Amino acid sequence: MSRTVRATAFAGVLTLALSGCGGVGGGSDAGGGTATEGALSTMGFGFSDEIAITRVDAFKRDHPDVDLKVTEGAFDEQQFLSAVASGNPPDLVYMDRKLIGTYAKRGSIQPLTDCVKKQDINLDQYRPAARAQVTLDGTVYGIPEFSTVRVVYLNEGLLKKAGMTADQVNLADWAALPGLNAKLATVSGNRLSRIGIDPKIPEFLPMWAKANGADMLSADGRTARLDDPKVIEALTTGANLIQQQGGWGRFKSFRDTFDFFGAQNPLSKNQIVAWPMEEWFLNQAAKNTPTAELVVKPFVDRQGKPLTQSAGQAWVITKGAKNPDAACAFVKQMTATDTWMAAAKARADARKSAGLPFTGIYTANADADKKIFEELYQPTGNKRFDDAVATIRSVQDAAFAMPASPAGAEFDKAYYDAVNRVLAGQEQPAQALRRAQQEATAALDKAAK
Template sequence: MRQVTRTVRALSVFGVTTLLLTGCATGTGSQDGPAAEFDADSAITGELSVMGFGVNDEIAESRFESAQAELPDVDITLVEGDLDIQQFLSAVASGEPPELIYANRDQLGTFASRGAIMPLNDCLDAEAIDTTNFREPAMNQVTFEDQVYGVPEFNQVQVTMANAGLLEDADLSLDDVDGSDWNGVTEAAEKVFTTDSGRISVIGYDPKLPEFLPIWARANGADLLSADARTAQLNDPAVVQALEFAAGLYEIQDGFSAVKAYRDSADFFGSGNQFASSTLGAMPMEQWYINILNDVSPDAEMAFTTVKDTSGEDLSFSSGSAWAIPAASSNPEAACRFIGHMTDAETWVAAAGVRAEARQAEGKPFTGLFTGNQTADDQIREQFVKPSDDAKWDEAIDASYAANESSFSLPANPADAEFKTAWQDGVNRVLNGQQDPQEAMDQAQEEAQTALDEAWSTWDDE
């Protein structure tokens, strides 16, 4: 089985930039020297620099403090803020990467194929990190060519959120906007959509393009990428049909540009959000937005259910973060133990208890915690998720947990960024009126497949 042990290459800034923009699959580094010696019984010392992770809420703070206590002889420093890909790859190319990174899961296939991060199979075995406790869609995103390159952290899924008052006024129900009947969704969008003096005043239904194309495609029985991650399927007839449907929802509501402009004008994170102001009928949205709504507009007329495919089954697209160890990490042993502790069910449950207490003190419901660790999620729900005084939030919680059990993901591949850019650009060309769905997805298919072929060819030849 392939072990990534390429020598660090001191790439110029131009070289790293080219790597990012063109998808060149040149290896960017690995550990050169003694192999990591993972051992659960060994004393861990030294320094641990963590890039991409911040202590910005009680969940992160509780877990980080617990990890510090677990590693008392390790000097842990955080490079906060989202992972800067160029900064990271430049650090790898210079031979001085951080000891640990916190990245989006859909970045790891590219990092792994370029030798920027190390396989973690030995780490997982030594620290007894049981990957069977983690959700399969999350693990699929961090597994490349049968090697695990990351350990999942949070898990994000989507639910259908709706303004109950607007639905009732239009004689509609959640069944009309859950996605199970595309004709029904179109009719609902038309009924709720309202204009005032020629300008949009209420968006009937927002399908959240371009980012949610994978959901609409899967709802129609198609995936954007083959299971082996080698073949793009962007112009599959079912994908094209899904794009026609979702983009068509904008066309019957004065077009994408008008809807987007009105959507962007909303106080999305404030008390004047689109649901509280009754300016949006329904949309699919990540479950974390439920807490925002509960915080800033608890009295808004809301209703929640899962997103459903065309056969009526629950559906959601799994995304989220993961821990990975750079291939030239100077302290992979500390990084591995840190990962094991941060993603352990016991650590997650303790952090959830802190948040549940905080929510109770504020008189607000605890809506759950959604991680890549299914064991942790089950324990958290059992211990801390209690019925609230408002049935709509219980409805939101139930929908979120159902979505978490019905998620899918795209497999890791060596051209993650280029593949995503290809299909999103294709969707945007449709939304901007530059191409019809078939033309756009044909072009996206060619671009995506070229990127995949080049990246896989380089990997297979090494």
Template sequence: MGVAAAVALTLTACGGGNGDGDGTAEGSDVDFSGEASGTLKTLAFNPGDEVGQSRADLAEEKLGGVTVEMDTANFDAQKFATLAAAGNLPDVVQMDRAFIATYAQKGLLMPMDDCFAAQEVDAGEYWYPAVVEDVTWDGNIYAAPQFFQPSIIIVNKAVTEPAGVTADQFDTSKPDELVALAGELTQMKGAQPTTLGFDPDMPGSIATWFTVFGGGVMDDDGKPVIDDPKNVEALTFLKELMEAQGGYAEVSSFKQTWDVFGDQNQYVANQTAAGLWAQWYINVLAGAKDDVQLDAVPIKDLEGNPFAMAGGTALAIPAQAKNPVAACQWITTVTSQEAWEAAGDARAKTVTENDSINTGLFTGSPAADQAVRDAHVKESGNADFDKLITTAYDSLADTRTLGASPVGQPIDEAIKNAAGAALAGDKTPEQALADAQAQAMTAWDALDNG
């Protein structure tokens, strides 16, 4: 069963139920400030690295009377659907923020506003506004955001400097110039590229490019608006960008040969002049810090404003949760500033052991980000990586979101399919986005919006 089918199954499941009588689907009669006890079951939170483990350890310490049972497998919509239909959802679930409004709209998640109030968490102050908007539906906040990985343009000076090109020329506010620059820097062997001038990360970052051009994928109510003319402009630009570098099929085929996570990654091997990457990739490149020459610039909208796109996971309480009190306190503990500072300490120890570079943590909370940065992100002795790190942090001055929609996941699938079809030349950008709009509207029209 595919994701869309699994989500559809989930939406037929009954979202009520109050477990042992200590909660309701709305959470209105739960005393979230009460003492947490009993067994807490979690789904998809995996303390598999020092960042996750340190936070889980803190929660275990703080909630001494709670026994935590973790299903650490990645979130799976079909599994969630099956558990929901059986009335057997856990107390805590981690999922991509694009799913939150989907399940909230059908009553499968418990609003967390009362939980936050009881635990003295001011969501509007603690998290970036964009990540709160990601998990807000119909006036309620349904999850605690985790992480915010802004994307920046990482430039390979080993390719650009011999060509007389500087990092600031990779200016997304000047799309025509960027297409020309990418074409100039691309190196070909016959019909195949051997060095890309600029990798825009397609189709994964299509929503970011819509934002560059002033477009979007949903209105304030969450209704799809994928065929926005500004989105057509963005997709037309991306098609021109790919054609300037040999074509989408050739670019995609070439990228499949990259050793993205290895010692011979595309920056070491000079297979790219620049590309759009999320902040986490700086950690990968730090493993080859002695073999790369790098620079960075932020992504900008057409008016020249740098920005960061929201994205990441969140922790939510299913409406069927049998232990919502412990769930609330566990979630607010593992997403607290204290937890992130503990994670920062643990990450710093790992960085030292590996003789790497501390790139900080991007948590979704400006206060937590700053605390970790102040404690651990110092001048590394490598000016290139210091520039990358600073660029990523600076981009958080303007955080943006696509919004929240009960058809957020179908929208995401539709726009990525549209990007692939248009870039491959199977459809015009206009037709691809019109078809994507129709696809997303089918999901929207199937909702019970009354």
């Protein structure tokens, strides 16, 4: 079947059930060109801040013969697949690292073996967890960008009111968590007005499972281990913490009112005491509530050892990219140490001119982070935030990541659905995860064919 017919057919599915879709490709005039010439198109990326603008400007400056076209906006599967189906994919796509395994297995993105060799990209500079997420069956398919990690935020003001200190909050002792939660949460009648501990499930279930010594997915991304008793125990622990605070309905509806991006965040409004979250909230807190009594601690496993889960975006080069050489040069420069350094400087300057503290940027490039924090970062003088930065840096190397999987989206859906059924009171953890195991295994087996 020709590409045209397939593209037509592809539109047909939506014609029957939806209202249609559109694709954005690289443009028909995207010439091949030599190393770094010609048209180059991207998808899934945007000029959201100085970090993005500075790095793209650096590429444009160093590659004046490349006509870069950035189609702004978050990665959209429908848009990407439309472009692929129509035979007109962009050269580069910026996507969540957890999607890479699926697209690599299907052959829609290129192995970067040649690119890494030609451009002499040093893969060792990227953090191991990030590298694992862009590697399927030993082949690298993406170059990692940012690296988010998860830490535990504590509202020390509220802890003091409860007669505690931050050091007394011990997330390693799961048996004591219900008692701690009861002490910190405020539930009166049917109303929850303060969350004690938010386990952040289903999103953070892999981290709770890891803390209990279980990997939900094998390292090769092909075998689900969702019915492992340790995963069941992790889900039971998280679900009980929520149940204790009025049940999922109350808990979620209260949490839905939170605004983590403004001055009226749950920290300043004393709506939550302890919660694991990505490190980016520190930037928001520094910007919006610099006087908050915030303490940041590492998430820990059951032995008390620091643990965190890493995630983030990566650049991939599509199969059928018209200018793979320029694309390769682009990904190299966007993630290179010097480029990150320039971007971090732009961020620090912007923060300085706004009278706000610079709390660093956290990339998947360990060398870049080292340079940024050694040469650019200055302690703010606010001990709480300076300690928080140190904590975040300290856990970067303790990070694990969900491995690349050929059925990553279906695997995620299987365990999210399981957690949701438990939270909604429809199933017990063991029952829900057994069903999820079957669903995930079926999807992984099918994808492996």
